[in-house]
Amino acid sequence: MISTPNISVATAAPSMRHVEALLRERIESGRYEAGGRLPSEREICEELKVHRRVVRSAIQVLEREGLVIRRPNCRATVRSIDGVEAPQPPANSPAKLHLSRFVALMMWHGTPQEEGGTGQQRIFWGLNQTLGQAGYHTVFLDQAETIGIENEHADREATHLQYALDQGFGGIVFYCYSYYSNRDMLRKVARKIPLVLIDRELSGVESDFVGVTNHGGMYEATNYLIGLGHRRIAYVTRNEPINTVQDRLQGYLHALRENFQANYYEMVIAVPSTGGDVWPAMDSILSLPADERPTALVCVNDYEAVEAARRLSRFNLSVPGDISIIGCDNIITKLLDGTGLTTIAQPFEQIGSEAAKLFMRRSADRKADIARVECQTKLIIRDSCRAIDVPHANQDETHRNGQ
Secondary structure (H helix, E strand, O other): OOOOOOOOOOOOOOOHHHHHHHHHHHHHHOOOOOOOEOOOHHHHHHHHOOOHHHHHHHHHHHHHOOOEEOOOOOOOEEOOEOOEOOOOOOOOOOOOOOOOOEEEEEEOOOOOOOOOOOHHHHHHHHHHHHHHHOOOEEEEEEOOOOOOOHHHHHHHHHHHHHHHHHOOOOEEEEOOOOOOOOHHHHHHHHHHOOEEEEOOOOOOOOOEEEEEOHHHHHHHHHHHHHHOOOOOEEEEEEOOOOHHHHHHHHHHHHHHHHHOOOOOOEEEEEEOOOOOOOOHHHHHHHOOOOOOOOOEEEEOOHHHHHHHHHHHHHOOOOOOOOOEEEEEEOOOOEOOOOOEOEEEEOOHHHHHHHHHHHHHHHHHOOOOOOOEEEEOOEEEOOOOOOOOOOOHHHHHHHHHHOO
16 A cells, blocks of 8 residues: 655654655645644644654744744644645545646755756746646655665655545656656556656656757767867766666767767766765776876766766866866756856756646647657856867877877
């Protein structure tokens, strides 16, 4: 039996942040109805086995965020979503909300490293703005506290998917992390309500999809480095079989093969999937003599670019003085030393807006052909790349020989 996603189980008493997150999730998911009252502080204390001051502090945070309203000597009241009261359940079905005008966005919330609002927040804004104009409302269902490995997300994703079905949501926009799991459930969801996948496609799941030009973006970034004179360009990636990661790798390889017909310098560095501090392959490469190691790194995302730059500093190498670096996503604009990070930008708001359009298209015609939308990426040039001095007389020869 799949439990409600709003209940988290822990062996130790939750902290104020956990209580705050739990109450927020219950509000955003509709378990605590807009216009209705929260349970009393005593009831929450008894349920979660925490001190009353923990609950009180958590509610104060939600009040500052505008999610609840507090009046003297009264229980906190849930503020309506976007100023519109959530529909009340029918008298003969008190346990189930009819939320056909509510669309669930299921994805991770991002990290504080991201600047100007996380990519996930920006997708939410684009989705909510487009849906709101058509009379829909977006509810965010957070997928994880941190990004881990495949099986760490499977149960939570399954719980959220079933919850959206049980509560009568009008559709789901889904960013999947456990891409080997829950495919039977996703097929079930797609048969019942509109399902739009974003960023990651899942084989065997017939669903509309919104992504970006990952191959083209990485192709452009690699060509940019080649244009700056770089001939030893390495690619830093993760060992993940998802389309996003593989498309970016192929964009890098395409640029090398197109520019250097044979004997070109191809180096793919896979970082550990555990996210730990041990990168033996990278450290070995950085230990090479200057005329053998890469002069540039293209990274699968901005997080890996930041970590790669940090590892360079351990070897007394600088960016871009010794090695140029390009990231991907444009969610981190500066490296730890303040150097601006050249990166491939995703149009996050457009991703959300296009997902909303596909949802509404599917709602209007459940038998419409499956649609796939790719939003255009853009190379953002900052300070982390520099030109390499290649003697003019040797440039053509170098290009022909692929050296």
